[in-house]
Amino acid sequence: MKMFQSLAISGSGMTAQRMWLDLISNNIANVNTTRTREGGPYQRQAPVFAQRLEQVLQGGYQGAGVQVSRITRDQSPPRLQHEPEHPDADANGFVSYPNVELNKEFVNMITASRAYEANAAAFESAKQMALRALEIGR
Amino acid sequence: MRFESPTLLALQKALDAGSLRQRVIANNIANINTPGFKKSSVEFQILFETALNRPLPLAKTDPRHLSARGVGLEPRVITHNNTSIRADGNNVDIEEEMISQAANMLAYQTTAQLVSGKYASLERVIRGRSG
Numbered sequence: 454m455k456m457f458q459s460l461a462i463s464g465s466g467m468t469a470q471r472m473w474l475d476l477i478s479n480n481i482a483n484v485n486t487t488r489t490r491e492g493g494p495y496q497r498q499a500p501v502f503a504q505r506l507e508q509v510l511q512g513g514y515q516g517a518g519v520q521v522s523r524i525t526r527d528q529s530p531p532r533l534q535h536e537p538e539h540p541d542a543d544a545n546g547f548v549s550y551p552n553v554e555l556n557k558e559f560v561n562m563i564t565a566s567r568a569y570e571a572n573a574a575a576f577e578s579a580k581q582m583a584l585r586a587l588e589i590g591r
Numbered sequence: 592m593r594f595e596s597p598t599l600l601a602l603q604k605a606l607d608a609g610s611l612r613q614r615v616i617a618n619n620i621a622n623i624n625t626p627g628f629k630k631s632s633v634e635f636q637i638l639f640e641t642a643l644n645r646p647l648p649l650a651k652t653d654p655r656h657l658s659a660r661g662v663g664l665e666p667r668v669i670t671h672n673n674t675s676i677r678a679d680g681n682n683v684d685i686e687e688e689m690i691s692q693a694a695n696m697l698a699y700q701t702t703a704q705l706v707s708g709k710y711a712s713l714e715r716v717i718r719g720r721s722g
Binding site for chain 2: 458459460462463465466469470473502503504515516517518519564565568571572574575576578579581582585586588589590591
């Protein structure tokens with residue numbers, strides 16, 4: 454049923470973009486977090502999108518949507534601020550703050566929500582087409 | 592008028608191509624943020640037009656004649672590997688995809704309308720009256 458596959462593909466796109474939005478929200482929420490379970494400041498997280506493929510009869514592969522294959526941690530150096538009174542300050546009085554840049558997060562947030570909207574529009578037109586097909590013969 | 596008319600078969604193929612195209616467009620849009628993704632498209636219109644230019648069905652003047660089953664054409668999915676519009680190698684152009692999607696939906700609805708019309712005229716013939 455190709456029509457339902459279209460719906461599933463758009464659904465996978467919406468899931469992936471929402472996952473990205475979740476990570477962005479998490480990055481923004483942790484913009485000042487200096488303590489994590491692994492120790493050290495929070496590191497910016499980003500998704501790695503990978504296309505999902507499906508084997509078809511003719512021996513080839515056909516696109517079947519998208520998935521977040523893994524979540525990466527940004528290894529770039531932390532933001533150092535001189536705050537000697539902070540309990541997490543190092544010997545020189547510098548505190549390592551997360552490498553989250555708010556402007557970058559906001560730009561990504563717009564990209565992710567626009568991509569989400571595009572997937573929602575594709576979903577909507579697949580639905581319209583399926584409904585139209587149901588009307589054949591009425 | 593025949594039940595399995597070549598027109599109906601051709602329309603059916605066109606509907607199949609329409610839903611395949613929707614699937615391919617949905618996949619392109621789903622992968623709008625996937626690095627290195629290359630878009631695909633469905634080639635059908637051109638094939639369809641060439642097929643239509645050929646003399647269509649075989650005439651069946653004897654029951655032993657073989658019938659021509661539709662127009663032998665299948666929609667093809669083509670991947671565009673040679674272009675990139677972004678630094679990450681992705682080549683999905685969102686405007687182009689949204690336009691193809693709108694065009695595809697209209698074409699699909701038109702085809703569905705034609706199929707409905709075809710069945711409506713069959714029904715008219717069967718009932719022997721209009722309406």
